[in-house]
Amino acid sequence: MKYAPVIGLEIHVQLKTKTKMFCSCATHNTAVSPNANVCPICLGNPGVLPVTNEQAVRYGILMGLALNCEIAEHSKFDRKNYFYPDLPKGYQISQFDLPIAINGHLDIDVPGGLREIAHIGITRAHLEEDAAKNVHAENGKTYVDFNRGGTPLIEIVTEPDFKSPLEAKTFLQELRLIARYLGVSDADMEKGHLRCDANISLRPAGDDGVPLSPTLYPKTEVKNINSFRHVERALEHEIQRQTKLWEAGTPPMVSTTRGWNDAKQMTEDQRTKEGAADYRYFPEPDIPALELKDLADEMRGLLPELPAKRRTRFVQEYALKPSDARQICEDPALADFTEHVFSELGEWLENVPKMEDEEGNLVGKEQARLAKLVSGWLLSKLGGLLIQRGIDVRTMKISPENFAEFITLLASNKLNNAGGLKVLDKMLDDGSDPSHIMEDAQLGQMDDAGALAEIVDRVVESHPAELARYRAGEEQLLKFFIGMVMKESEGTADPGLSKNMIKVKLNQENTAE
Numbered sequence: 001m002k003y004a005p006v007i008g009l010e011i012h013v014q015l016k017t018k019t020k021m022f023c024s025c026a027t028h029n030t031a032v033s034p035n036a037n038v039c040p041i042c043l044g045n046p047g048v049l050p051v052t053n054e055q056a057v058r059y060g061i062l063m064g065l066a067l068n069c070e071i072a073e074h075s076k077f078d079r080k081n082y083f084y085p086d087l088p089k090g091y092q093i094s095q096f097d098l099p100i101a102i103n104g105h106l107d108i109d110v111p112g113g114l115r116e117i118a119h120i121g122i123t124r125a126h127l128e129e130d131a132a133k134n135v136h137a138e139n140g141k142t143y144v145d146f147n148r149g150g151t152p153l154i155e156i157v158t159e160p161d162f163k164s165p166l167e168a169k170t171f172l173q174e175l176r177l178i179a180r181y182l183g184v185s186d187a188d189m190e191k192g193h194l195r196c197d198a199n200i201s202l203r204p205a206g207d208d209g210v211p212l213s214p215t216l217y218p219k220t221e222v223k224n225i226n227s228f229r230h231v232e233r234a235l236e237h238e239i240q241r242q243t244k245l246w247e248a249g250t251p252p253m254v255s256t257t258r259g260w261n262d263a264k265q266m267t268e269d270q271r272t273k274e275g276a277a278d279y280r281y282f283p284e285p286d287i288p289a290l291e292l293k294d295l296a297d298e299m300r301g302l303l304p305e306l307p308a309k310r311r312t313r314f315v316q317e318y319a320l321k322p323s324d325a326r327q328i329c330e331d332p333a334l335a336d337f338t339e340h341v342f343s344e345l346g347e348w349l350e351n352v353p354k355m356e357d358e359e360g361n362l363v364g365k366e367q368a369r370l371a372k373l374v375s376g377w378l379l380s381k382l383g384g385l386l387i388q389r390g391i392d393v394r395t396m397k398i399s400p401e402n403f404a405e406f407i408t409l410l411a412s413n414k415l416n417n418a419g420g421l422k423v424l425d426k427m428l429d430d431g432s433d434p435s436h437i438m439e440d441a442q443l444g445q446m447d448d449a450g451a452l453a454e455i456v457d458r459v460v461e462s463h464p465a466e467l468a469r470y471r472a473g474e475e476q477l478l479k480f481f482i483g484m485v486m487k488e489s490e491g492t493a494d495p496g497l498s499k500n501m502i503k504v505k506l507n508q509e510n511t512a513e
């Protein structure tokens with residue numbers, strides 16, 4: 001018997017507002033010491049009145065729109081009652097029956113997955129305030145840091161549509177990227193900006209992995225997952241654990257809560273908060289209901305291009321390989337930079353003569369060649385130099401205009417790879433333009449055929465032994481001669497031209513004898 005996993009996610013994303021959800025305290029990201037960013041409202045003193053942070057509502061709507069949700073015209077806040085030290089009011093302000101967003105979906109590409117595209121339903125997304133943080137000290141005491149208490153969160157609940165741990169991980173990574181594109185959160189999982197609980201159950205399936213019936217079985221909720229890798233591991237571990245239970249004839253009969261223990265690489269049974277099943281939600285009487293129709297229309301107009309669309313456009317418009325487009329779009333700043341570079345190169349392409357045949361094929365070819373140059377130099381060479389220097393594309397001194405010019409120098413063979421690396425390094429030093437660097441340092445590719453011919457003659461004549469072996473049939477020695485010519489020219493020779501000239505030279509010698 002096979003078993004098919006049914007997985008759903010509940011994700012909390014911390015919204016990057018300047019102030020908290022219902023008071024004017026700064027969010028804890030800026031706090032220098034515990035309990036610095038607090039006031040009577042977020043400490044839950046009696047008699048205070050919370051006021052909704054409009055920016056948090058705007059961010060929440062943006063997130064809902066990006067997840068293809070319907071935005072509620074009418075929404076409200078509710079009190080979710082439970083007793084815990086991290087919750088000074090004895091209740092959390094959340095949303096119960098009228099969340100700001102419902103009925104959405106996100107389609108994700110899953111490279112290497114069971115299915116290429118996973119369609120994931122979004123049940124709902126609602127706004128709420130974060131709880132404070134319990135700090136368990138070495139002296140055995142527990143302290144409460146209220147800096148985090150009251151920070152705005154959006155909770156996103158998916159349908160149980162994931163068919164594998166890989167799909168769940170990929171979805172979370174895409175969600176992080178969307179949050180960054182929208183500018184609503186840094187969504188850094190390690191820093192707790194993005195937190196995830198995963199629900200998983202199994203059900204009997206046929207040999208093809210398709211479930212035998214639509215029945216769902218009691219699920220396990222896995223908590224405390226704080227990295228993308230852990231999400232995948234925890235779910236894989238649960239599949240193994242639950243498969244054993246099914247095979248032993250004792251499948252889970254009730255829903256349970258477990259935590260991921262990364263040190264042991266396993267999930268562990270977790271006692272749930274007492275009485276957590278009954279939160280006795282009731283409407284928050286101190287906060288006016290939200291009428292969102294106008295705001296939703298306004299935010300719809302402000303929705304930026306999202307990563308999936310941008311990746312597709314980069315492939316179609318700039319002829320980038322899908323894997324390169326994916327890598328570039330992982331960083332919104334790098335994607336913006338690339339966009340600038342291509343717009344500069346577009347003008348250059350139009351001004352390069354004799355590139356178009358009757359069917360326009362050459363332009364296409366030239367564009368693909370340029371795309372390859374841009375992605376190669378951007379991702380591996382520039383990327384490597386940036387890592388070495390500990391900076392990134394936001395802080396580097398190279399402008400898109402100068403990088404585009406640099407690419408045209410490579411594309412027109414005025415600069416070869418060896419010279420290119422030196423020029424790029426210098427560009428990073430002081431932001432100067434590549435043509436000047438090239439002229440100053442004489443890094444340009446040798447375009448004087450006469451000078452190159454002299455070097456070729458000299459190299460061939462000073463290596464009679466290799467020449468003899470070549471003539472005797474060791475044709476791979478051609479590479480040796482090319483290497484020697486590149487060395488003699490200090491890397492400025494055009495490798496293609498050198499190869500042709502060396503071949504001619506070697507063959508001439510042959511004929512002469």
Ligand SMILES: [Zn+2]
Pocket residue numbers: 020023024025037038039040041042043150
């Ligand atoms: Zn406060």
